[in-house]
Amino acid sequence: MLVRIVKLTFKTEHIHEFEGIFEASNELISNFEGCISVDLLQDIANPNVFFTYSHWQSEDHLNAYRNSKVFKTIWGKTKILFSDKPEAWSLQKRH
Template sequence: MLIRIVRMTFAPARVPEFLALFRETEHRIRQQPGCRHLELWQDADHPATYCTHSRWDDAAALDAYRQSALFGAVWPATKQLFAAPAVAFSVVPA
Protein backbone atom coordinates (compact mmCIF):
# COMPACT_ATOMS: atom_id res chain seq x y z
CA MET A 1 0.00 0.00 0.00
CA LEU A 2 1.12 3.54 -0.80
CA ILE A 3 -0.14 6.51 1.23
CA ARG A 4 -0.09 9.91 -0.46
CA ILE A 5 -0.28 13.19 1.44
CA VAL A 6 -0.67 16.48 -0.43
CA ARG A 7 -0.58 19.69 1.64
CA MET A 8 -2.09 22.71 -0.11
CA THR A 9 -2.32 26.31 1.05
CA PHE A 10 -4.98 28.41 -0.64
CA ALA A 11 -5.70 32.09 -0.81
CA PRO A 12 -8.42 32.41 1.84
CA ALA A 13 -10.91 33.87 -0.65
CA ARG A 14 -10.36 30.83 -2.94
CA VAL A 15 -11.11 28.16 -0.31
CA PRO A 16 -14.82 27.91 -1.26
CA GLU A 17 -13.80 27.26 -4.89
CA PHE A 18 -11.41 24.53 -3.81
CA LEU A 19 -14.00 22.88 -1.57
CA ALA A 20 -16.57 22.92 -4.36
CA LEU A 21 -14.04 21.37 -6.78
CA PHE A 22 -13.08 18.70 -4.26
CA ARG A 23 -16.71 17.82 -3.50
CA GLU A 24 -17.49 17.61 -7.23
CA THR A 25 -14.64 15.21 -7.96
CA GLU A 26 -13.89 13.22 -4.80
CA HIS A 27 -16.23 10.34 -5.72
CA ARG A 28 -14.58 9.99 -9.14
CA ILE A 29 -11.11 9.96 -7.59
CA ARG A 30 -12.22 7.24 -5.16
CA GLN A 31 -13.39 5.18 -8.15
CA GLN A 32 -9.96 5.25 -9.82
CA PRO A 33 -8.40 1.79 -10.11
CA GLY A 34 -6.24 1.13 -7.08
CA CYS A 35 -7.59 3.98 -4.93
CA ARG A 36 -8.57 2.53 -1.57
CA HIS A 37 -9.21 5.70 0.43
CA LEU A 38 -9.45 9.46 0.04
CA GLU A 39 -10.17 12.09 2.63
CA LEU A 40 -9.66 15.80 3.09
CA TRP A 41 -8.14 17.33 6.21
CA GLN A 42 -8.13 21.00 7.24
CA ASP A 43 -5.18 22.39 9.22
CA ALA A 44 -6.35 23.18 12.76
CA ASP A 45 -4.19 26.32 12.98
CA HIS A 46 -4.28 27.54 9.37
CA PRO A 47 -7.84 27.27 8.01
CA ALA A 48 -6.81 27.96 4.39
CA THR A 49 -4.47 24.94 4.42
CA TYR A 50 -5.80 21.50 3.53
CA CYS A 51 -4.30 18.06 3.04
CA THR A 52 -5.55 15.19 0.98
CA HIS A 53 -4.82 11.76 2.40
CA SER A 54 -5.18 8.94 -0.09
CA ARG A 55 -4.28 5.26 -0.08
CA TRP A 56 -3.37 3.40 -3.25
CA ASP A 57 -2.64 -0.23 -3.99
CA ASP A 58 0.85 0.74 -5.10
CA ALA A 59 2.88 3.44 -6.85
CA ALA A 60 1.73 2.18 -10.25
CA ALA A 61 -1.92 2.83 -9.33
CA LEU A 62 -1.10 6.36 -8.18
CA ASP A 63 0.94 6.99 -11.32
CA ALA A 64 -1.91 5.73 -13.50
CA TYR A 65 -4.27 8.19 -11.78
CA ARG A 66 -1.75 10.98 -12.28
CA GLN A 67 -1.79 10.20 -16.03
CA SER A 68 -5.60 10.14 -16.20
CA ALA A 69 -7.87 12.72 -17.80
CA LEU A 70 -9.48 13.29 -14.40
CA PHE A 71 -6.18 14.30 -12.79
CA GLY A 72 -5.37 16.35 -15.88
CA ALA A 73 -8.48 18.42 -15.23
CA VAL A 74 -8.54 18.54 -11.42
CA TRP A 75 -4.91 19.28 -10.60
CA PRO A 76 -4.47 22.36 -12.87
CA ALA A 77 -7.76 23.80 -11.60
CA THR A 78 -6.64 23.24 -8.01
CA LYS A 79 -3.18 24.74 -8.57
CA GLN A 80 -4.74 27.99 -9.80
CA LEU A 81 -6.16 28.50 -6.30
CA PHE A 82 -2.87 28.10 -4.40
CA ALA A 83 -1.31 30.82 -2.28
CA ALA A 84 1.90 28.73 -2.01
CA PRO A 85 3.29 25.66 -3.77
CA ALA A 86 1.90 22.32 -2.64
CA VAL A 87 3.97 19.84 -0.69
CA ALA A 88 3.36 16.22 -1.65
CA PHE A 89 4.95 12.98 -0.49
CA SER A 90 4.29 9.27 -0.41
CA VAL A 91 4.87 6.89 2.48
CA VAL A 92 4.41 3.19 3.15
CA PRO A 93 3.43 1.50 6.40
CA ALA A 94 6.51 0.63 8.45
Protein backbone atom coordinates (compact mmCIF):
# COMPACT_ATOMS: atom_id res chain seq x y z
CA MET A 1 0.00 0.00 0.00
CA LEU A 2 1.16 3.51 -0.82
CA VAL A 3 0.35 6.66 1.13
CA ARG A 4 0.38 9.93 -0.80
CA ILE A 5 0.57 13.27 0.99
CA VAL A 6 0.29 16.48 -0.99
CA LYS A 7 0.74 19.92 0.56
CA LEU A 8 -1.29 22.64 -1.13
CA THR A 9 -0.98 26.33 -0.24
CA PHE A 10 -3.74 28.59 -1.51
CA LYS A 11 -4.31 32.28 -1.80
CA THR A 12 -6.59 33.09 1.12
CA GLU A 13 -9.33 34.39 -1.15
CA HIS A 14 -9.47 31.01 -2.94
CA ILE A 15 -9.86 28.70 0.09
CA HIS A 16 -13.64 28.41 -0.25
CA GLU A 17 -13.34 27.76 -4.00
CA PHE A 18 -10.82 24.96 -3.43
CA GLU A 19 -13.02 23.36 -0.78
CA GLY A 20 -15.85 23.31 -3.32
CA ILE A 21 -13.62 21.69 -5.94
CA PHE A 22 -12.52 19.03 -3.45
CA GLU A 23 -16.07 18.34 -2.30
CA ALA A 24 -17.26 17.96 -5.90
CA SER A 25 -14.27 15.73 -6.80
CA ASN A 26 -13.91 13.60 -3.67
CA GLU A 27 -16.24 10.83 -4.87
CA LEU A 28 -14.50 10.66 -8.28
CA ILE A 29 -11.13 10.28 -6.60
CA SER A 30 -12.38 7.82 -3.97
CA ASN A 31 -13.97 5.64 -6.65
CA PHE A 32 -10.90 5.65 -8.90
CA GLU A 33 -9.48 2.15 -9.33
CA GLY A 34 -6.86 1.48 -6.66
CA CYS A 35 -7.83 4.34 -4.35
CA ILE A 36 -8.49 3.06 -0.85
CA SER A 37 -9.24 6.42 0.77
CA VAL A 38 -8.66 10.15 0.43
CA ASP A 39 -8.89 12.82 3.11
CA LEU A 40 -8.48 16.57 3.15
CA LEU A 41 -6.69 18.14 6.12
CA GLN A 42 -6.31 21.84 6.92
CA ASP A 43 -3.45 23.34 8.93
CA ILE A 44 -4.75 24.86 12.17
CA ALA A 45 -2.09 27.60 12.35
CA ASN A 46 -2.15 28.41 8.62
CA PRO A 47 -5.68 27.93 7.26
CA ASN A 48 -4.57 28.51 3.67
CA VAL A 49 -2.44 25.31 3.85
CA PHE A 50 -4.15 22.00 3.08
CA PHE A 51 -2.94 18.44 2.76
CA THR A 52 -4.50 15.63 0.81
CA TYR A 53 -3.84 12.29 2.46
CA SER A 54 -4.65 9.31 0.29
CA HIS A 55 -4.06 5.57 0.35
CA TRP A 56 -3.51 3.63 -2.89
CA GLN A 57 -3.20 -0.07 -3.56
CA SER A 58 0.06 0.55 -5.44
CA GLU A 59 2.22 3.15 -7.13
CA ASP A 60 0.86 1.94 -10.48
CA HIS A 61 -2.68 2.80 -9.34
CA LEU A 62 -1.58 6.25 -8.19
CA ASN A 63 0.21 6.86 -11.49
CA ALA A 64 -2.84 5.72 -13.46
CA TYR A 65 -4.88 8.30 -11.54
CA ARG A 66 -2.26 11.03 -12.07
CA ASN A 67 -2.34 10.33 -15.83
CA SER A 68 -6.13 10.25 -16.01
CA LYS A 69 -8.57 12.79 -17.38
CA VAL A 70 -10.15 12.96 -13.91
CA PHE A 71 -6.88 14.16 -12.34
CA LYS A 72 -6.05 16.56 -15.18
CA THR A 73 -9.47 18.21 -14.88
CA ILE A 74 -9.28 18.56 -11.09
CA TRP A 75 -5.65 19.71 -11.15
CA GLY A 76 -6.36 22.26 -13.88
CA LYS A 77 -9.02 23.92 -11.70
CA THR A 78 -6.91 23.70 -8.54
CA LYS A 79 -3.43 24.79 -9.59
CA ILE A 80 -4.54 28.30 -10.58
CA LEU A 81 -5.55 28.91 -6.94
CA PHE A 82 -2.10 28.28 -5.41
CA SER A 83 0.00 30.89 -3.66
CA ASP A 84 2.98 28.55 -3.38
CA LYS A 85 4.37 25.54 -5.20
CA PRO A 86 2.74 22.25 -4.11
CA GLU A 87 4.82 19.55 -2.45
CA ALA A 88 4.15 15.81 -2.60
CA TRP A 89 5.42 12.68 -0.92
CA SER A 90 4.79 9.01 -1.71
CA LEU A 91 5.32 6.85 1.35
CA GLN A 92 5.21 3.21 2.26
CA LYS A 93 3.75 2.24 5.62
CA ARG A 94 6.33 0.32 7.61
CA HIS A 95 4.41 -0.59 10.81
